[in-house]
Amino acid sequence: MSPTRQDAWSQDEDLLLAEVVLRHIREGGTQLQAFEEVGKQLTRTSAACGFRWNSYVRKQYKTGIELAKKQRKELKKQAVESEDTLIQELGQIESVLSAPSNEQESPITLSAVIHFLEVLNNKVEQTSSIEEDRNKSIEKIKELEKKTYYLAAENERLSKNLKAIEEDYRSLIEIMERARKMVVLQDEDRQQKVKFQMDKNGNLERIEK
Incomplete structure (x- = not known):
């Protein structure tokens, strides 16, 4: 068993932690599962x-977290709707196939079955297209999250530099x-050490004490 690390977190490690946690949020997993997954990798x-997530990284991804939660709700809703639609269609097929021939309004023809399967296939392709668009959106979100993280890190670095400059400026002042x-004080001290006396011609001359 390899020893656990105690060193400081790098930007890449913070980014991995954010990506995994946000993915678990989107997919309905738990943060604990995400922490365990990241822990094994790092x-x-x-x-x-x-x-690390609660003390620092989470603060950089408030928008990403809200978006991931919204996507989780949408995915759950789509899954339920797709499941309900599929159950209804399968129920229709079962009812038609199981009904006695004398109760059927019209006989089932091969062309009707082919047409039904074509419609069903089109729906599957549409669902696949939606899934593909969703995956592309997720990739774009990941890229934006990376940019947001690096911008936040750069902002933190610049803020520290500005603070150091301000401290140097105050020290200089x-x-x-x-x-x-x-x-x-030196001028005042020097003035206190100076006195004047009159010379033989009646002029004042400065004499150092």
């Missing part, structure tokens, strides 16, 4: 993954203020 504990006070 050789970290699920608890460490959960702490304090140094300049101390230097100014020292100059003022």
